[in-house]
Structures are given as structure tokens and as C-alpha cells.
Amino acid sequence: MSAEMPARSDLRERTRQAVRAELVTVAWELFVRQGYDATTVDEIAAAVGMSQRSFFRYFSSKEDIVLGKFQAFGEILADALAKRPGEEDAWTALRRALDWFVGGSERDPRYGLELLRLTDQTPALKARRLEQQTHWQELLAPHVATRLDPPATGANDLRPAALAGAALACMNVANAAWVAGDGNQSLGRLIDEAMRAVRPSAF
Structure with missing residues (x-):
């Protein structure tokens, strides 16, 4: 019985x-x-053939369908940064961590364009997207801290959050240019340009 119950639980979760x-x-x-x-x-x-009541078993609102993506993106980005080679400086590691976004967008730009346009055109979603990015900064900062020279000195050291926030701001600038160009420019090149504007000698 004990082995059967976890299997059923796993099946329920996969179905969910x-x-x-x-x-x-x-x-x-x-x-x-x-x-x-x-x-x-x-x-x-x-x-999808279900009732409104059933919908709310899976999402608390239609906003959550969109914003759930951004929560997942932040966790993926932090994981990508944590896995960068230890010899990379913080700014280079932040740029390379963004390659996960760049790769998907350049293979098939349609989804990324739709996501950014949708959130830009809907004030409530845009505000929540920016709120999510504040959380991304919090996720990234500890991984930035380990790459600083001299090392970060604790909560009063502003460098990890400042660098993480600056990288995300550069990503936003690049995303805006990419959307304005209807995805015809290289998102990777645009991010490079934005991040080199902050640190000209980078990568």
C-alpha cells in the first residue's frame, strides 16, 4: 500500500x-x-471542456496564466547563473545566463514577441511583470555576490543587487528594441549592446 500511494500521487501531479x-x-x-x-x-x-469552477483548481486568475511564466523564468535564470564557470566575472556571467532567453527567442521569436506585447499592452500585467523582475533580482544577487572582487560583505553591500538590477534593465531595453523591430534583429546582439553601454569593455 505504501508504495502504491506515492505512485498514485505522482500520477495525480502529472495529470495536474x-x-x-x-x-x-x-x-x-x-x-x-x-x-x-x-x-x-x-x-x-x-x-478545454471544463467549468469555471474547475479552472480555479489550476489557476487563481487568468493573470496567473501569464505571470506564472515569469516566475519560472526567474528561477531558470538564477539556476543558469549559478552554473556559469567560476572564473567568469559577475557581469559576464549575468550576460551568459541570459543566453537561455536568447536561444529560445531566436529559434522561434513568435512566442516571445506575443508574451512581451501582451504584457506591454496590458497595464496590470506590465506592472506585475516588473514586480516579478524585482524578485528575479533577489534570486540573482546571491550568485552575483560570490563572483565579486573583493567579495560582497553582507546585506549592506549594494553591489550584488545593483549589478543584477542593471543586467535586468539592459535586458528590458533590448527586449523593447527587439519587439519594436518585430523580432527581426538578433536579441543576443541587442543585449550585448545594452550591457556594453554600461560596461564598454565587457565580453
Whole structure:
């Protein structure tokens, strides 16, 4: 019985994740087709054959469908930074950690363009996206601290948060230019340009 129960729990979790993924896919199709504000929770739920009540078992709001992506992005970025070679300085490691975003966007720019346009055009989502990025800064700062010379000296040392925040600001500037160019420019090159504006000798 004890071995059977964890297996059932794993199956339930896999089923839950599959349903969440389907809801995200369907919701994005509706957002892109008819706009975020014009899309209701009822429509999203109906499109996958469930009730509104069932929808709320998986997401607390339609905002969470969009913003859940940004929470995951921050965790992936922090993990990418933690895995960079130890000999890289903090600024270079931050730039290389952003390659995860660059790779996906340059292989298929459509999703990234849709995500950024949607959040830029919806004030509530844009505010929440910036709020999420403040959390990203908090996730990145400890990994930046280990790469500083001289080493960071604790909570009163502003360098880790300042560098993480500056890198994210450069990413935002590059993203804006990339969206304005309809994804036809290299996002990696734009991030390089933005980050070299802060540190001209970098990479």
C-alpha cells in the first residue's frame, strides 16, 4: 500500500501539470486572437471542456496564466547563473545566463514577441511583470555576490543587487528594441549592446 500511494500521487501531479499546460496553450491562443482583456475565464475553461469552477483548481486568475511564466523564468535564470564557470566575472556571467532567453527567442521569436506585447499592452500585467523582475533580482544577487572582487560583505553591500538590477534593465531595453523591430534583429546582439553601454569593455 505504501508504495502504491506515492505512485498514485505522482500520477495525480502529472495529470495536474498536463491540464495546466493545456489551459496555458488554449489561453494563449485566445489572448493572441482576441486580446487579453476580451478573453474571459469562462471562455478559457469552455475551450478545454471544463467549468469555471474547475479552472480555479489550476489557476487563481487568468493573470496567473501569464505571470506564472515569469516566475519560472526567474528561477531558470538564477539556476543558469549559478552554473556559469567560476572564473567568469559577475557581469559576464549575468550576460551568459541570459543566453537561455536568447536561444529560445531566436529559434522561434513568435512566442516571445506575443508574451512581451501582451504584457506591454496590458497595464496590470506590465506592472506585475516588473514586480516579478524585482524578485528575479533577489534570486540573482546571491550568485552575483560570490563572483565579486573583493567579495560582497553582507546585506549592506549594494553591489550584488545593483549589478543584477542593471543586467535586468539592459535586458528590458533590448527586449523593447527587439519587439519594436518585430523580432527581426538578433536579441543576443541587442543585449550585448545594452550591457556594453554600461560596461564598454565587457565580453
